[in-house]
Every structure is written in structure tokens, then in C-alpha cells.
Amino acid sequence: MLITVTRSGGFAGYEKLRALNTSGRADAAELEDLAQRAVAPLADGYHYRITVDDEVLDLQDSCLSDAQRALIRTVLDEGA
Incomplete structure (x- = not known):
């Protein structure tokens, strides 16, 4: 089995790809x-998307962060 992981973001914005x-x-x-x-x-x-x-x-x-949870909750509760 081939497993591939890509990590991106962080302070420097580097991308790391390993298989x-x-x-x-x-x-x-x-x-x-x-x-x-x-x-x-x-x-x-x-x-969620x-x-x-x-x-x-x-x-x-x-996998949601606290910020993502708060945003989702607000949009679902108050959005049109």
C-alpha cells in the first residue's frame, strides 16, 4: 500500500510531501x-464544506478547530 501525506501551511508556508x-x-x-x-x-x-x-x-x-466550529455554528444558525 502506498500512503502519501502532504503538509502545508504553518508560519513559513512550506509544503512537505512524503510517501x-x-x-x-x-x-x-x-x-x-x-x-x-x-x-x-x-x-x-x-x-462540512x-x-x-x-x-x-x-x-x-x-477535525474542526475552535474557529471553524464557531464560524459554522454562526453561519448555520444565522445565515440565509
Whole structure:
């Protein structure tokens, strides 16, 4: 299984891209299980798409920051 992670943002705005092939690794089964659980949608969780002008962000309920929660709550409660 090939697992790829991209991290971007932060203070300097750098992007880091790394890939890991689990073939032949002693911990392959554990990594593959983690990968499957990481990409599986939450059965009872909400999914959100926030669009601000031309920027689009897709999020799962379990990954929201406090600012994102506050924004979502306000827009859903007060938006048209």
C-alpha cells in the first residue's frame, strides 16, 4: 500500500510531501490499518464544506478547530 501525506501551511508556508510504501515492512499491517481508519468517513459525523470567496475547505466534524466550529455554528444558525 502506498500512503502519501502532504503538509502545508504553518508560519513559513512550506509544503512537505512524503510517501511511504508499506510493502515488506514489519509494521505493514499496523500502518495499513491506520491508513484505512484515517480515510474512512465517520458514521455519525458531519462533513462540512466552507467556501470563502474562491477558497474551498472540506472538513470532518472531528477535525474542526475552535474557529471553524464557531464560524459554522454562526453561519448555520444565522445565515440565509
